[in-house]
Amino acid sequence: MTETKKISRRELIKQGGLILSALALPFPLTTFLKFNEMTDNKNFDVIIVGGSYAGLSAAMSLGRALRNVLVIDSGLPCNRQTPHSHNFITQDGEKPGVIAEKAKKQVLQYDTVKFLTDLAVNGKKTDKGFEISTQSGQLFSAKKLVFATGLKDIMLNIDGFSECWGISVLHCPYCHGYEVKNQKTGIFANGYGAFHLARLIRNWTKDLTIFTNGKSELTAEQTDEIKRHNISIVEKEITSLKHKDGVVEEIIFADNSTFELKAIYSRPPFEQHCKIPELLGCELTEQGLVKIDALQKTTVDNIFACGDNTNPLRSVPYAVSAGSIAGVAINNAMTEEEFLEK
Numbered sequence: 001m002t003e004t005k006k007i008s009r010r011e012l013i014k015q016g017g018l019i020l021s022a023l024a025l026p027f028p029l030t031t032f033l034k035f036n037e038m039t040d041n042k043n044f045d046v047i048i049v050g051g052s053y054a055g056l057s058a059a060m061s062l063g064r065a066l067r068n069v070l071v072i073d074s075g076l077p078c079n080r081q082t083p084h085s086h087n088f089i090t091q092d093g094e095k096p097g098v099i100a101e102k103a104k105k106q107v108l109q110y111d112t113v114k115f116l117t118d119l120a121v122n123g124k125k126t127d128k129g130f131e132i133s134t135q136s137g138q139l140f141s142a143k144k145l146v147f148a149t150g151l152k153d154i155m156l157n158i159d160g161f162s163e164c165w166g167i168s169v170l171h172c173p174y175c176h177g178y179e180v181k182n183q184k185t186g187i188f189a190n191g192y193g194a195f196h197l198a199r200l201i202r203n204w205t206k207d208l209t210i211f212t213n214g215k216s217e218l219t220a221e222q223t224d225e226i227k228r229h230n231i232s233i234v235e236k237e238i239t240s241l242k243h244k245d246g247v248v249e250e251i252i253f254a255d256n257s258t259f260e261l262k263a264i265y266s267r268p269p270f271e272q273h274c275k276i277p278e279l280l281g282c283e284l285t286e287q288g289l290v291k292i293d294a295l296q297k298t299t300v301d302n303i304f305a306c307g308d309n310t311n312p313l314r315s316v317p318y319a320v321s322a323g324s325i326a327g328v329a330i331n332n333a334m335t336e337e338e339f340l341e342k
């Protein structure tokens with residue numbers, strides 16, 4: 001769908017009425033203008049919930065396969081605070097939002113794909129497939145669903161942590177390690193997680209300290225190994241991060257002592273950004289990811305999932321690849337079903 005198009009006088013009056021109701025709702029007026037262009041069609045071949053890298057990639061494959069696709073996206077990708085995205089060829093060092101906008105523009109060149117800025121709030125199985133309802137009160141139906149809804153990282157309860165997240169508090173050395181190589185770096189983790197991260201991050205910098213924020217849970221063996229590599233373990237309770245616009249300067253401890261450093265690695269807990277797959281019966285793995293097979297199919301027929309919500313290897317190129325596989329797998333399934341029917 002093109003996002004701007006000429007509208008008739010009747011449509012304009014109809015939209016005028018919606019302007020008033022829009023004031024009471026969380027999405028901007030432009031959402032309603034975009035939405036109104038689509039009121040005629042509520043039925044799609046595929047609804048993709050989540051329109052970031054994975055969702056748009058699935059939409060590209062499906063749109064080019066002449067499938068009528070609706071992408072519903074609430075505009076909160078997990079990397080939105082990161083200034084630059086790395087390790088994706090052709091886009092290395094680009095702003096995350098620029099990559100997504102470019103993808104969206106390319107996908108929306110196909111008139112088979114519609115994009116709605118909204119939040120999917122519920123999903124239901126029907127005789128013909130599924131229904132998805134949105135926060136703005138709309139109801140759409142489709143034969144197949146894709147969830148490309150990502151994960152929600154739960155920020156640690158340390159002042160300044162969320163402000164530094166994605167800027168100087170980093171989740172992944174492959175994405176951001178090169179930019180802080182050989183710098184004085186901390187690891188916020190405990191137990192095996194801390195041991196594993198220290199072993200990995202040591203590839204990018206030898207100036208490493210583990211901060212366990214309380215009693216260390218590393219085994220005696222792990223502690224010996226860590227010390228053998230001149231990595232210290234600090235068990236003091238952390239209260240805050242002193243930072244300038246997200247660039248960390250020092251850690252402040254409960255005893256008021258401080259520790260200067262340039263970067264911190266942390267893998268905070270996460271949860272599914274969208275609970276609809278679970279509502280529809282999709283199984284989760286032990287890690288809390290949507291369980292899928294090699295073709296991105298979930299444990300529920302006709303529901304697919306792709307991107308961060310399904311895989312711990314969180315990266316833009318992985319999300320794009322998984323979205324593309326999901327799109328192709330769905331179209332293949334539909335062509336087979338249609339061949340049998342007609």
Ligand SMILES: Cc1cc2nc3c(=O)[nH]c(=O)nc-3n(C[C@H](O)[C@H](O)[C@H](O)COP(=O)(O)OP(=O)(O)OC[C@H]3O[C@@H](n4cnc5c(N)ncnc54)[C@H](O)[C@@H]3O)c2cc1C
Pocket residue numbers: 049050051052053054055072073074075076077078079080082084085086087088118119120121148149150151153165166167171175176273274275306307308309313314315316317319
């Ligand atoms: C801080 C940080 C920095 C990163 N840096 C890099 C990097 O440099 N390089 C790299 O390759 N990777 C990086 N990553 C990983 C990368 O951002 C993710 O792997 C990628 O964004 C996953 O894409 P996705 O489409 O699966 O999910 P996301 O990009 O998280 O998008 C999910 C989308 O679904 C929408 N959504 C969720 N629920 C609903 C709903 N109910 N209704 C409608 N929409 C919904 C969200 O609003 C969001 O737009 C980083 C991650 C983080 C957290």
